[in-house]
Amino acid sequence: xxxxxxxxxxxxxxxxxxxxxxxxxxxxxxxxxxxxxxxxxxxxxxxxxxxxxxxxxxxxxxxxxxxxxxxxxxxxxxxxxxxxxxxxxxxxxxxxxxxxxxxxxxxxxxxxxxxxxxxxxxxxxxxxxxxxxxxxxxxxxxxxxxxxxxxxxxxxxxxxxxxxxxxxxxxxxxxxxxxxxxxxxxxxxxxxxxxxxxxxxxxxxxxxxxxxxxxxxxxxxxxxxxxxxxxxxxxxxxxxxxxxxxxxxxxxxxxxxxxxxxxxxxxxxxxxxxxxxxxxxxxxxxxxxxxxxxxxxxxxxxxxxxxxxxxxxxxxxxxxxxxxxxxxxxxxxxxxxxxxxxxxxxxxxxxxxxxxxxxxxxxxxxxxxxxxxxxxxxxxxxxxxxxxxxxxxxxxxxxxxxxxxxxxxxxxxxx
Amino acid sequence: xxxxxxxxxxxxxxxxxxxxxxxxxxxxxxxxxxxxxxxxxxxxxxxxxxxxxxxxxxxxxxxxxxxxxxxxxxxxxxxxxxxxxxxxxxxxxxxxxxxxxxxxxxxxxxxxxxxxxxxxxxxxxxxxxxxxxxxxxxxxxxxxxxxxxxxxxxxxxxxxxxxxxxxxxxxxxxxxxxxxxxxxxxxxxxxxxxxxxxxxxxxxxxxxxxxxxxxxxxxxxxxxxxxxxxxxxxxxxxxxxxxxxxxxxxxxxxxxxxxxxxxxxxxxxxxxxxxxxxxxxxxxxxxxxxxxxxxxxxxxxxxxxxxxx
Numbered sequence: 001x002x003x004x005x006x007x008x009x010x011x012x013x014x015x016x017x018x019x020x021x022x023x024x025x026x027x028x029x030x031x032x033x034x035x036x037x038x039x040x041x042x043x044x045x046x047x048x049x050x051x052x053x054x055x056x057x058x059x060x061x062x063x064x065x066x067x068x069x070x071x072x073x074x075x076x077x078x079x080x081x082x083x084x085x086x087x088x089x090x091x092x093x094x095x096x097x098x099x100x101x102x103x104x105x106x107x108x109x110x111x112x113x114x115x116x117x118x119x120x121x122x123x124x125x126x127x128x129x130x131x132x133x134x135x136x137x138x139x140x141x142x143x144x145x146x147x148x149x150x151x152x153x154x155x156x157x158x159x160x161x162x163x164x165x166x167x168x169x170x171x172x173x174x175x176x177x178x179x180x181x182x183x184x185x186x187x188x189x190x191x192x193x194x195x196x197x198x199x200x201x202x203x204x205x206x207x208x209x210x211x212x213x214x215x216x217x218x219x220x221x222x223x224x225x226x227x228x229x230x231x232x233x234x235x236x237x238x239x240x241x242x243x244x245x246x247x248x249x250x251x252x253x254x255x256x257x258x259x260x261x262x263x264x265x266x267x268x269x270x271x272x273x274x275x276x277x278x279x280x281x282x283x284x285x286x287x288x289x290x291x292x293x294x295x296x297x298x299x300x301x302x303x304x305x306x307x308x309x310x311x312x313x314x315x316x317x318x319x320x321x322x323x324x325x326x327x328x329x330x331x332x333x334x335x336x337x338x339x340x341x342x343x344x345x346x347x348x349x350x351x352x353x354x355x356x357x358x359x360x361x362x363x364x365x366x367x368x369x370x371x372x373x374x375x376x377x378x379x380x381x382x383x384x385x386x387x388x389x390x391x392x393x394x395x396x397x398x399x400x401x402x403x404x405x406x407x408x409x410x411x412x413x414x415x
Numbered sequence: 416x417x418x419x420x421x422x423x424x425x426x427x428x429x430x431x432x433x434x435x436x437x438x439x440x441x442x443x444x445x446x447x448x449x450x451x452x453x454x455x456x457x458x459x460x461x462x463x464x465x466x467x468x469x470x471x472x473x474x475x476x477x478x479x480x481x482x483x484x485x486x487x488x489x490x491x492x493x494x495x496x497x498x499x500x501x502x503x504x505x506x507x508x509x510x511x512x513x514x515x516x517x518x519x520x521x522x523x524x525x526x527x528x529x530x531x532x533x534x535x536x537x538x539x540x541x542x543x544x545x546x547x548x549x550x551x552x553x554x555x556x557x558x559x560x561x562x563x564x565x566x567x568x569x570x571x572x573x574x575x576x577x578x579x580x581x582x583x584x585x586x587x588x589x590x591x592x593x594x595x596x597x598x599x600x601x602x603x604x605x606x607x608x609x610x611x612x613x614x615x616x617x618x619x620x621x622x623x624x625x626x627x628x629x630x631x632x633x634x635x636x637x638x639x640x641x642x643x644x645x646x647x648x649x650x651x652x653x654x655x656x657x658x659x660x661x662x663x664x665x666x667x668x669x670x671x672x673x674x675x676x677x678x679x680x681x682x683x684x685x686x687x688x689x690x691x692x693x694x695x696x697x698x699x700x701x702x703x704x705x706x707x708x709x710x711x712x713x714x715x716x717x718x719x720x721x722x723x724x
Contacts, residue, residue, distance in 0.1 A: 066687045069474030090690075094476035185670060239560035242581040244668045376688045377668040378676060387672060390582070
């Protein structure tokens, strides 16, 4: 009886897979909720075109790290996951990821993959993560409010003085309308949108290899002065002081904010959810000239010891194809292959081109303790930005954060 | 299975001694499910926590035995001791606040009067809301731009500039206290009310006949006879406050400027933000000891005085 069932099952399997020679395999992949728009689309497209299949799980942003850790400890980790790129160094350092150096370097377009992703995907000269989805920080402005305030609606601010002046003019409109918005109690938002102001002016907050905190710089201080002066002049809504990121996008989308630093994701979100908002996109400028951007997004990493490596590679190959890159771009991620980015974005909103350019030159700080330093709501960076933008003791806040950050870096496990 | 059926249909008259020992076994059988639950969901996890606290146990990667290393590190962890100090401060303030509100409420709703049931329901209602949902609700109420308190005060002309309640320590802290009192006082009220109702009416009447005023009756009759009820309400309130986390996490994120980090919040951060599970386990053990010690002290303070039933 059992034998019969086995034979039947085998026959069904053979019939089901058509005349395929190799048995189809299914790889399990996780993505954080930020990718819930584009990831199911690209997985569907892959599954339709391939014998091998991918099973996708979408995990809430805040839970994906602990959940993955627990699953890895219990031996039920997914074969691969799309991981916020800043975590790649710490995951690699923990010995959790498969070394994919040889495969990565064999890709013909390896050199044109997003450099910021590849940099964070590299740990001790080995590659553990490759770019998957991308988001770059940009500056957005409300054209309707600019027009009402007598400004040229087609010209966004190109340096700090223009940001402050434009914000002030919009602010004059009064009522609920405010000139500028930022999430003043959100470390992640401000590493994304505030540090580019410093980078574009020639400063940095961490040394290249992440071993030194370099907060106390003239560039940081003048960027702080820009924000402080706008807060003082009441150009920023009072809620900004305690916004832990909940209003990072929503404040601008409500249509009452003149200028706000934001990300490429806002283009897709505004176009689909708030089609009435007429907005422009430009680079985050330096003090006098120049611009910079934070290159964010996800790296694709493979769990150490997975048996589904061929499927995972096939899937990533598909994502890197023009078809894959176009699907990603259409549903909210910037392309990660520089050589075909223009083509993938050809039929989309032209404002994406600015974001794609920002991405190509974007930077990402490198640290194995990025979460402790920057993203944690109780970390030194978050505490500092809140104190320097709204508090009374700028010097004390900077030196305190510098000291705490350095001690966190020094206490990190050296492996 | 057979044992149970045996037991349930066993003839009632057995030898006295055999019956007693048999009943003991049956009793053990009856509590077995509860015991199993406690073992599986409390004792084993507790043992694992203790075991983990002796290791350097990252969320990912290899763990290694480091003996008492984590406990030594706790001694130097000033941010944990600060969090514990803040937790103690919060516990004292919020417990007093809860009792100050709940006791009068209990006295008010204890006696039957018109609409008593309506009042009881009204006061108790917030207690059925989860702490997380209540925190979300209040974080909206307290929002300076789109919330209730600050915009309402502004629109009524009470203040000439919107005031961000959550931006500085004092208003933020007292906002949380107000929210917790709103949420918990109703529950404490019910416990205290039950205690009040268990006091025999004739004692009060006798005291009235002896000429005791309301305050003297409260001090000499109500309070002493409510010892056990007070102990229960107090222990629940203190234990709940020492484990406070949701409201500070959801409404304040430990802010402004990390001044409202509680002990549990710090444990959460160490375990799931910094991924140091071993260290988090050690912190949990320390907090457990603190909590058990505090509960013992409270039980001792409110123990039954000798000679009183």
